[in-house]
Amino acid sequence: MIIKDIRVYRGRNIYCHRPVVKMIVDTGDYDIPTKDIPGFNERLIKTIPSLNKHCCSYGYEGGFLKRLDEGTYLPHVTEHIILEIQNILGYDVKYGKARLIEGHLYNVIFEYELEECAIRSAKLAVKMVNKFISGEDFDFEQELEQIRKVVVEVELGPSTMALKKAAEEASIPVTRVGNGSILRLGYGRYQKMIEGTITQNTSCIAVDIACDKILTKNIIKEYGLPVPxxxxxxxxxxxxxxxxxxxxxxxxxxxxxxxxxxxxxxxxxxxxxxxxxxxxxxxxxxxxxxxxIKGKNYRVLVVGDRVVAVSERIPARVLSDGIHTIRELVEIENRNPLRGVGHEKPLTKINIDNISQFVLKKQGYQIDDIPPKGVYVYFRESANLSTGGTAIDRTKEIHPDNIEIAVRAAKAIGLDIAGIDITMENISMPLNRSNGAIIEVNAAPGIRMHHYPSKGKSRDVAKAIVNMLYPKGSKATIPIISVTGTNGKTTTVRMISQILKMYGYTVGMTSTDGIYVDDVCIYKGDNSGPKSARTCLADKNIDAAVLETARGGIVREGLGYDLADVGIITNISEDHLGIDGIETLEDLAFVKSLVVEAVKKDGYSVLNADDPMTPYISKRAKGKIIYFSMHENNITIKRHLEEGGISVYVKNDTIVIANGEIVPVAKIDEIPATLNGKVLYNVENAMAAIAASYGIKIPVNVISKGIKSFYCDENHNPGRFNIFNVGSFRVLVDYGHNIDSIRKVIESARKLNPNRLLGVIGVPGDRSDSSTLKIGEICGEGFDKVYIKEDLDLRGRKPGEIAKLLEIGVLKGGLSKEDVNVILKEVDALKTAMYEAQPGDLIVIFYEKYAPVVDVINNFIKISQFDIDESKERA
CATH class of the missing domain: 3.30.1490.20 (ATP-grasp fold, A domain)
Incomplete structure (x- = not known):
């Protein structure tokens, strides 16, 4: 079996709402049940006996073994091996599936918690399967140990993991930044960074002071607090x-x-x-x-102005049984499953080194001595967990005076989170100069001792830290609106952005032409995928995010955010069929439905009530639904309103919001993007934008003002139904690239009453032959003359292949060969159309690259104006 590809989905995706890996494997000559491979099943169960607990499709323990006996295939077995390897390594993952793609190719999809562990587990599983096929021996434990060593290096430590879980439990999005301990909590303006227990609010100078032990002691002494x-x-x-x-x-x-x-x-x-x-x-x-200072070692944890946990720390030690040597006692204790390397687990393994030998010698021991039974043997005098120590919770025992002293010490240094180390006989008695002292103040205190005490109650310190960063009632994230659909996505996100800017928000927007922050383009190009969404949400300046979420990004990587406040699906029509396993409209609707599945409980899914696929999508939508429709009497709208739902629709040529009462927003002819109602699909886009804005509680008067100030021009909506006046004729520039969008653009263009309608047409090379032929036919029916061009990116096609299909379609649509001109280069096709244009003509170009097309138009305008001026001078 060969691995052909591995793809990681780090966010919600079409397979699962948790992170997964998709691995494509080729089974080759072994596309047969494993029971028919001599000795395979026996070797598998002998190597990983814990597989007998897998339920598989039967729903009970042992179900997977039954599947093996009945006969199941290598990809399915591989899926279970991968999940079990991760389970053995301590990760609670359950979801997985294996599906045939074609021939001997299979998708193996499985859940993960740590990406590095998941990928290595997958590779190990395939290696194991191939060994079993060959009948070779396999040292599973050795291979597993290699992965374990890597996991220790890249996994979050217990303290950081506790903070991550506490934030998630508070419904705060968490992003790991890099491979270290830095976490980003929240999105946009309200995000906060934290590294271990150092927050973005922690003063740099305070950390520097805490690192200088003498300076720390001097400052604390000035505050009248006891120090040695x-x-x-x-x-x-x-x-x-x-x-x-x-x-x-x-x-x-x-x-x-x-x-x-x-x-x-x-x-x-x-x-x-x-x-x-x-x-x-x-x-x-x-x-x-x-x-x-004689006494016990206490760690008092201060968060903000509160003491949230207190631990008595015990130095690394073992209790002698009178039988084993000290070395053997350490080996036994280090086998404790709670002990690991470094900060891997709640406790750290005890290390025998020069310091340990020194401490043993002070007690009168050597490493191979057998101490009397019941005697504690110590390996450190300092009581840090990182050197093998343990902790006992003493939070309830601390004296109120000591609480005040600890908080004062933290404030004296200027720390928002501090570990105050106090040595004294009993923390329940007041601290004074005679019975104890503050030994140190720590700027980045570990919290695993409080979460995982060896004795006493666990204290949720991570929750206290998250609550300090985000007090009750404060915001952790910004409004997020995610827009998908076949057509209208870009225009809709731009309309929403215009409305939100009118409200006073600094808006982050992703679209097919770039990432924008407050109208400034920070990245150019197609940015409608998950990486762009993450980039946008990481910007600390934005008050709201409007994300164009395209099919390709969803299929390749899933979503780039956790949950949206509003998810929009503008429409579903034929586009990209035959790509990435999407063969039908139902397949396309399933993929795009992820946007409305990933909506907050109190959020909204905005759906097009006029679209035939909406009944399918609505069953998957989360939150509440806001329907929009061009028709007041749409049956879905009427039923939704009867059930107390919210709808946006056209009533008497006015877009209204119905939510218990009917509230007018704007007359269609007041919305510039509709060109007095001639561009009907922009009426639909406007309704989607209005519904989304209403869903995040933007006042209706602001929504109205915003939508009335949005134009189809180079500033507000570049590349979408932009009309340029070029002397005696006009040029309409649009990104139409599928059957439905091209048909609607042609219909709207006809309403502009041109003398002739000329088309400069092309289709992306990854569209199916049937779709390309149909587009050609629509253009043949709708245009008076056609100029056929091809994209620079042929997407796997041969030069001239798409043009030929379009030509066949155009002729079928009714145009004669005399009215069809094939000019493969886009700008040359447009130039020819403009030179051949007659007064009153309207040229429609469906472009691949916007900027070069606009440059050609503007240059033509300059040349035309120069000729006019020159003629006037001669006259």
Whole structure:
């Protein structure tokens, strides 16, 4: 079996509303049930016995084994292997399916949580299947361990993962930025960045202060809070002098260390001091020597102006059973499933190193000794989880005075989130200079000790942090309107943007011609896919996002956002059929329905009540539905209104909103984009825009003003029914590229009463032969003369192939050969049409590239004006 392609869907998609991977495999000569491959099923179950828990289509444990016995195919088996590998690695994924594409090609689709893990699991599954086909041995555990090592490096740590889940539970969109610990919460103006427990609100200078332990101590001391005596040692002699001045026992720690690295406590004499100093010196050029404070080690977590969790931290240790050596006890403890490498799991594995040996020696042990039963053996004196320590929740026990002290310490440094390390005998007693001190203030405190204490209640610190960033009643995201459909998408998003700008919003808009922020194009070209949506939503300046969401992007990658406030489907008609497995209008409607499936519960799906595919789409739509229609008596509209729904429709040549009462918005002839009602499809687009704006609570008077100020010109709607006056004739520029759009443009152009209607026509090369022929036929019926051109991007066609099909269609439509001119280059075809135009003619060009076409028109206008001026001068 061979992998032909792997495609990752990071957002909601047509297969699942969770992230999935689609892998295309070629089964080759093994497109047969696995039970017919000698020894395959036996090797599979022996290697991964946990597959016996898979329910498969039978819905009960063991269902998959039954499928194996009955006979199932390699892609289906591969799907289950991939899911189980991820399960074994700790990911709760269940969704998967395998489907035949054609011949021996199959789609294998499966859910994932970590992209890197998913792709490696897929490749491992295929490798395993091929080994079983060949009857070869396979070291599954070794392969699995290789993936596990990679996962540890790229997975979010427990603290960051807790923050991610807390935000998601609060319905705040979360985006991981890069492969580190940076998360973007929310969209647009209300987004906030967080890295671990450092938020975008955390002061840089506060972090710098916290990293300078001496400066931190001095500031806290100025606030009248207790700190241990001590100073910075620049060399070994300094360290000895400081220790002798303040008196033993002392503490040695790196000046700018973290996670307890190089920290030595309770040093009783000069010899121990020198060993500790030299170890600390390996971590930092400067070393701190300070008085040792007797007592327990407490971490007090401050979020905003509250203490949200308190933990007593216990240094890395094991309890002797009187049987095993210290080395063996560590090996046993490290097999604890809660322990992992680094921040991989709630607890970190205990590491035996030079510091551990030093601490053991102070206790009178060596690594291969067997201590008395019931004795705790310590490997660190500092109590950090990152060095193998554990934690006990003490949140309910902290004295109110200590809460005030911790909050004051955080504010003294200027931190919004701070871990205050306090050493004292009992956190339930007031802290003063005689019974304890503040040892450190941490600017990026880990929170896994609070979420996963070894003993006591788990504290949802992540939720407290998210609530601080987004207090109750505050916004985390901006209004999002997503627009799809066969035709009218670009015009509709532009109309909506115009309305929202009229309301005072800074609007982010994606469309087929670029990404715009407040009318400024930040990216040119087709930007109607998920990457463009993510780029737009990441902009901190925008108050609302209007996203053109094209079929291609949905099929290739899914959606670039989580949920929209409004999802719009303008219409469904024949276009792109035969591409990406979309063969029928139902297939196309299924794909585009994703936009209205991904709508908030209190949001709206805006649907065209006049479109035949709407009954199918409405069953999939989420939120409430707003229907729009050209006809007041549309049966869907009438029933919807009877049921208390909202509708937008045309009544007495006026677009109205019906929501309990009928509210007029604008007369059709007041909307410039309709050209006094001649461009009927722009009436439909206007209704969709009005419905969407109403759905996000834009006042009706603003909607009316916005739609009345939208024109079909180069400024408001470039490339969509733009009319240029070129001396004695006109040129209409439009992006019509499918049967329905071309037919409607021709119908609207006829209403402009031209002397002759000339067409410069072309069709993208990826359209079917039948669709191309039909477009040619429509043009042959609608135009008086036709100039056939081809796109520069032939999309797999041979030069002249599309032109020939169009010519056949045009002749079938009724034009004679004398009225058909084939000029393959777009600008040359337009130039010829303009030179041959007669007074009163209207040329319609369905362009591929907008800018070159407009340049040709403007140059022709300049030349014509020059000729006119020259004639006047001669006269």
């Amino acid at each position: 005596e001590g100073d910075v040692a620049y060399n070994e002699n300094d360290a000895i002098a400081i220790a002798e001045e303040i008196g033993y026992p002392v503490v040695v720690k790196p000046f700018n260390g973290n996670q307890g690295k190089g920290v030595f406590l309770n040093l009783l004499n000069k010899e121990e001091l020198i060993v500790a100093y030299r170890n600390a010196k390996n971590i930092s050029d400067l070393v701190i020597v300070e008085r040792h």
